[in-house]
Amino acid sequence: MARGARPRPLGAREAQCGPQRGRLAVQRPPAARGVPPRSAGRALAAVGRRRAPRASRGRAWSGGPRSGPWEPHPRALERAHHHHHPPTPPARSAPRSATRAAPVAARASADEGLTSDVSRRGLLRGASAASAAAAALAVRPLPAAAAVVTADWEQVTLPLDPGVVLLDIGFVGSNPQKGYLLGSRETLLETLDGGRTWAPRTLPASTRDEGFNYRFNSVSFTGDEGWIVGKPAILLHTVDGGANWERVPLSAKLPGTPILIEALPGKAGQAELTTDAGAVYVTDNAANTWTAAVQETVDATLNRTVSSGISGASYYEGSFSNVARSPAGDYVAVSSRGNFYMTWSPGQTYWQPHNRPTGRRIQNMGWAPGGKLWLSTRGGDVFFGSPSDEKFDQVKLGSRGFGILDVGFADPNLGFACGGSGSLFRTEDGGASWKRDRSADAVAGNLYAVEFSAAGDGFILGNDGILLRYIKSA
Numbered sequence: 001m002a003r004g005a006r007p008r009p010l011g012a013r014e015a016q017c018g019p020q021r022g023r024l025a026v027q028r029p030p031a032a033r034g035v036p037p038r039s040a041g042r043a044l045a046a047v048g049r050r051r052a053p054r055a056s057r058g059r060a061w062s063g064g065p066r067s068g069p070w071e072p073h074p075r076a077l078e079r080a081h082h083h084h085h086p087p088t089p090p091a092r093s094a095p096r097s098a099t100r101a102a103p104v105a106a107r108a109s110a111d112e113g114l115t116s117d118v119s120r121r122g123l124l125r126g127a128s129a130a131s132a133a134a135a136a137l138a139v140r141p142l143p144a145a146a147a148v149v150t151a152d153w154e155q156v157t158l159p160l161d162p163g164v165v166l167l168d169i170g171f172v173g174s175n176p177q178k179g180y181l182l183g184s185r186e187t188l189l190e191t192l193d194g195g196r197t198w199a200p201r202t203l204p205a206s207t208r209d210e211g212f213n214y215r216f217n218s219v220s221f222t223g224d225e226g227w228i229v230g231k232p233a234i235l236l237h238t239v240d241g242g243a244n245w246e247r248v249p250l251s252a253k254l255p256g257t258p259i260l261i262e263a264l265p266g267k268a269g270q271a272e273l274t275t276d277a278g279a280v281y282v283t284d285n286a287a288n289t290w291t292a293a294v295q296e297t298v299d300a301t302l303n304r305t306v307s308s309g310i311s312g313a314s315y316y317e318g319s320f321s322n323v324a325r326s327p328a329g330d331y332v333a334v335s336s337r338g339n340f341y342m343t344w345s346p347g348q349t350y351w352q353p354h355n356r357p358t359g360r361r362i363q364n365m366g367w368a369p370g371g372k373l374w375l376s377t378r379g380g381d382v383f384f385g386s387p388s389d390e391k392f393d394q395v396k397l398g399s400r401g402f403g404i405l406d407v408g409f410a411d412p413n414l415g416f417a418c419g420g421s422g423s424l425f426r427t428e429d430g431g432a433s434w435k436r437d438r439s440a441d442a443v444a445g446n447l448y449a450v451e452f453s454a455a456g457d458g459f460i461l462g463n464d465g466i467l468l469r470y471i472k473s474a
Helices: 036-053 074-084 101-110 119-137 298-308 438-442
Strands: 146-148 153-156 166-172 175-183 187-191 215-221 225-231 234-238 260-265 269-276 282-285 321-323 331-335 340-344 352-355 362-368 372-377 381-385 392-395 404-409 413-417 424-427 447-452 458-462 466-470
Touching: 166 447, 166 458, 175 215, 175 225, 187 282, 225 260, 234 260, 269 321, 298 352, 321 362, 331 362, 340 362, 362 404, 372 404, 413 458, 447 466
Parallel strands: 166 215, 215 260, 404 447, 413 447
Antiparallel strands: 146 153, 153 466, 166 175, 175 187, 215 225, 225 234, 260 269, 269 282, 321 331, 331 340, 340 352, 362 372, 372 381, 381 392, 404 413, 413 424, 447 458, 458 466
8 A cells, every 4th residue: 555545444354454463462655754845845946046056057966965953855956956957967076975075175176276167166056055955954844753643642754665564662671762663674773762763773794694584573671681583583682772782592493483572670681482382481591591481382282172162272273363461471362363362371381271252253462451351353342351261341442343453551541442544542441431533544554553661651553664652741
């Protein structure tokens, strides 16, 4: 779907196609950075008419990118100049990297007595380009990286290639302003201002295998120590807040794909890793060794309990579609077909299977305040219940048939639910009642992940590189 086009409304079955993720739920063309608004383009064109010397007509603009807090996009400059002075390649043009030095070089040539017409033209062109950059700066909107979508959320512009799927976001424990955004195609973005702006971060070649295009699934920090896992199986570790990352080898016999990593507080080097096959491993020595927390495979558990009345257990395909971990370390996972769900708590030797509370298949599950579970179906229904039994109560949400892909809470009362075709809902009573935020209908894509940090900073991830940032607390 092209960016800016309104998506075709999703039906109940189509909405289930939203990506699913790890911690909260396992599974655009970006706007060009630095492109000045239309008013800036007119200002640049006016500057071109007013300041460009007559003798320079018919010659290519020798200017290029300039320093400063904001730079006009080269294509915008080219269009403004081309509109008034169609360029023809000069006999000798300065390289882009020499742009900033052009005015200085022209002045130096004059001081040395080189008063050729070419030097004078270079000086005038440099002055004209500097004036154009100043004019563009004067009309630059602040902040340029985000646009308010609703009273609670703004959409952040990201430097992403088309087709990238965002998968997780996490912030450094010792510095809440510094964080990382993960996705497919080895996407790793870094922010230093709490998520208002993001920049690409390239990992050293030593951390990646040549020929693999990694999909980073999950990130977690405690203090300055952080972890990243992805597919094909990869584990990255940092002890300095992400300034440096090193790769930690994983066994080739690891069952399933790592989809969730949790940095554990307390002693340094502790982490908990979960795969889509239900394996849970714990380390307390920076991943030098791992201990299996689940003693029985999910397949073995289901084979043993298939006669106990778990509907759909015989259709288990060997993996979970979603896995969510509570702050207390309890897990809930949804089978790949959505036929049933399973729970696991520290100390248990195997996953506990449960029947779904409704005839519709499960879309996603996660943890709500007070240790409760929330559950959404592929028809857009939402239920809340206790993990100790299979009793769930449906809440009235009004999804209009669009699948609800994730639910997240900022505190025990305030929460948000998101789903297909920009569906966004808000609760102020812990999920007992919900109100639809119609302003989010303008978001051109499915919203599939809601995440809030311990500090109350919130983000919503969507397809086509959509990132919404919570601004109510700003």
